[in-house]
Amino acid sequence: MSASNAPLYAKRSLKVIQSESHDGSAEYKRQVHKLSASRLHTLATQMSYRLDQGNGRCTYHIGVEDDGCHSVLDYTAVSESAWVLESIARSLNAVVLERKMIQNEIEIGEDGNLKLVDNINDVLVVEEPPVLGMAMDTFNVGDDEKEEKSCGDDEMSKKNTLIKLSAADDAYTRCELIIQRVETHLLDPSPLSLSSLSRGSSFAEGVETVDATTLNNLERLKLSSSSSTFGRREDSMIAVESVANTEKMKVNSVEETLSTRNIRVAVVGNVDAGKSTLIGTLTTSFLDDGRGSSRTSIMKHRHEIESGRTSTSSSHMLGFRHSGEPIAGRDKIRANKMKSEDEIAREAYRIVTLMDLAGHEKYLKTTIHGVSSGFADYGLILVNSRHPPTHMTQHHLNLCCSFGIPVIVVFTKIDGCPDHAITTSKNELAKLLKSPEIGKRPFAIKTEQDVITSMGKLQTLAPTIDISCVTGEGLNLLSKMLFSLPKRRRHEKKADRPFEFLVEDIFLNVPGVGSVASGFVNAGELNVGSHCNVYVGPTDDGTFMKTVAKSAHIARINTCHITAGQSACIAFSLSKELRKKLRRGMVVLQENPTATKEFDAEICVLKGEGTTIRRSYQAYVHILNVRQSAFARDIKIVNNNALGLPPSHNAKEDVEGIILRPGSRAKVRFEFAQRPEYIRPGMRMLFRDGRVRGVGIVTGIPQ
Numbered sequence: 001m002s003a004s005n006a007p008l009y010a011k012r013s014l015k016v017i018q019s020e021s022h023d024g025s026a027e028y029k030r031q032v033h034k035l036s037a038s039r040l041h042t043l044a045t046q047m048s049y050r051l052d053q054g055n056g057r058c059t060y061h062i063g064v065e066d067d068g069c070h071s072v073l074d075y076t077a078v079s080e081s082a083w084v085l086e087s088i089a090r091s092l093n094a095v096v097l098e099r100k101m102i103q104n105e106i107e108i109g110e111d112g113n114l115k116l117v118d119n120i121n122d123v124l125v126v127e128e129p130p131v132l133g134m135a136m137d138t139f140n141v142g143d144d145e146k147e148e149k150s151c152g153d154d155e156m157s158k159k160n161t162l163i164k165l166s167a168a169d170d171a172y173t174r175c176e177l178i179i180q181r182v183e184t185h186l187l188d189p190s191p192l193s194l195s196s197l198s199r200g201s202s203f204a205e206g207v208e209t210v211d212a213t214t215l216n217n218l219e220r221l222k223l224s225s226s227s228s229t230f231g232r233r234e235d236s237m238i239a240v241e242s243v244a245n246t247e248k249m250k251v252n253s254v255e256e257t258l259s260t261r262n263i264r265v266a267v268v269g270n271v272d273a274g275k276s277t278l279i280g281t282l283t284t285s286f287l288d289d290g291r292g293s294s295r296t297s298i299m300k301h302r303h304e305i306e307s308g309r310t311s312t313s314s315s316h317m318l319g320f321r322h323s324g325e326p327i328a329g330r331d332k333i334r335a336n337k338m339k340s341e342d343e344i345a346r347e348a349y350r351i352v353t354l355m356d357l358a359g360h361e362k363y364l365k366t367t368i369h370g371v372s373s374g375f376a377d378y379g380l381i382l383v384n385s386r387h388p389p390t391h392m393t394q395h396h397l398n399l400c401c402s403f404g405i406p407v408i409v410v411f412t413k414i415d416g417c418p419d420h421a422i423t424t425s426k427n428e429l430a431k432l433l434k435s436p437e438i439g440k441r442p443f444a445i446k447t448e449q450d451v452i453t454s455m456g457k458l459q460t461l462a463p464t465i466d467i468s469c470v471t472g473e474g475l476n477l478l479s480k481m482l483f484s485l486p487k488r489r490r491h492e493k494k495a496d497r498p499f500e501f502l503v504e505d506i507f508l509n510v511p512g513v514g515s516v517a518s519g520f521v522n523a524g525e526l527n528v529g530s531h532c533n534v535y536v537g538p539t540d541d542g543t544f545m546k547t548v549a550k551s552a553h554i555a556r557i558n559t560c561h562i563t564a565g566q567s568a569c570i571a572f573s574l575s576k577e578l579r580k581k582l583r584r585g586m587v588v589l590q591e592n593p594t595a596t597k598e599f600d601a602e603i604c605v606l607k608g609e610g611t612t613i614r615r616s617y618q619a620y621v622h623i624l625n626v627r628q629s630a631f632a633r634d635i636k637i638v639n640n641n642a643l644g645l646p647p648s649h650n651a652k653e654d655v656e657g658i659i660l661r662p663g664s665r666a667k668v669r670f671e672f673a674q675r676p677e678y679i680r681p682g683m684r685m686l687f688r689d690g691r692v693r694g695v696g697i698v699t700g701i702p703q
Contacts, residue, residue: 025054032081063174096130259565269382271359313370319348341555373625377488406458415468491565499524501588538595542676595676603696613660619687629673
């Protein structure tokens, strides 16, 4: 009996590896072909499970039965299955690290039956490049591992010059794929969509929609009895290089999305307005259950989840496609897993960064700092429709208007709200908006046409939208408005200025990285690397630390270039002693900077209620990311008769010096109470002391 006529069970009874385990990171597949959409979804879920079991890495054995026996398939069938699995891996943000083809494990015995080879040295093992490209430079591979792999590749190339794989029907083949998930780097999410895989019934039919680069790579991987592995490897490396160039272009597009097409929106409101719930509902695309299920997905601390009150400021990304459709925040394959920032950034054409700020009066300083350092383009003022606006709502409106931020009012919790309650809330809010301090007219958004009408008039109008995070009412209109908002701050115009990075948070000891600072690139550009020298400071004594910016991330995407308008993280090469000097409120510069303890500012007192400001007055000052107590050392009156204010509002001078009251304008020299800070002319400032608030512009630094 010939081998071709041998019973199927007899053919597949030759054990080549250990049996498959239900747990662990290894998966066995006989063949993967002619797949339906549901089957592809099942395979993707299975691969995600194996990746999770292996902490981001798994191994697929193709052409092997569950009991470890050889499936006795030819090269074409195994290669097709490997290609499909690699495409599924890309849809899960993973790549193939190694692709090994193994032949000559089985031979025909004297009796005509199949048997394992006697001499293991006759087994042919050939390492092929992945069909869709590997892009090894995107991985954090150590120098030793790189050197070892490089040496191994050289030896493999020399060895492969004499090796030929056979595509004959009796050349039984199996394959080993090592797949690695890459969560923090940019990858093409799916060079071949899963839907096209399900439509194709064969290796050739399934690639009709693939780009030319991948098609060329597939053609070069097709074997013939006379083609050598070395030639295929050389051709495939050309295709891999082309894939890398394509991905480099995509990195640039993501950088553009995160800078020029990134709208920053500050979300403020009273403590029970539902700010975190709204952000959680928008970013996860899941409605709330009425008991706070949405807010738990974005809160940072345990006490916030237990009390339902946000105490810190945090940022969350909401992505939109070209059509304006919001990108679902939950993974389609892993339903209980949120999409990471890099996944959203790759899919999105436009990004809205929602800054969740505290609403309780106890955390008002934190909210002021979030608005001051957040560079918000717009502000969402949330009002609980079941209760009239409180004094905190007025504080938040005044805060946004002090920084010149256009506002959009959102009435939340309208499900089950009595008509008289929401009418009262809207009437009270209209009085606040029309007050002289705010000076805006409310404009109700009922249709998409109203959204288009309000665009371009946000400096005088305050659009109002009624929503419910439980029923979903009004959320589509709100998403449409967020997508339609024009970019207000043009940070890309500051790319030619000297580099300026404002530190908002620090991480002193990140494993394998060191000290990391997160913040906002306010001006300039920076190319990080081993030769990128920067100055970080000022420290408590006013000096700056010279160090090297080793690497950078934007939205968890590794990059070598950051530019103005991006939120980024920078890793520094600092010793343990210097790390202890890092703090929030610092700045990273390329030019040798100087710190100052005094600065001049032109201020306007907005609200006082009987409190007067004179020399030695102390207030808490917010200047972008800097917040510190400061004293008024010198006050000079600015003529404000042109403002049309009554005489009682003018600054006066008595025996104790100049006194400022609400509505007064003056030039004041401030002195920081604790440490020097980096201040430059043109920065906007806000000061607060109890119920006294004022705004101003830094005009100069004393020599």
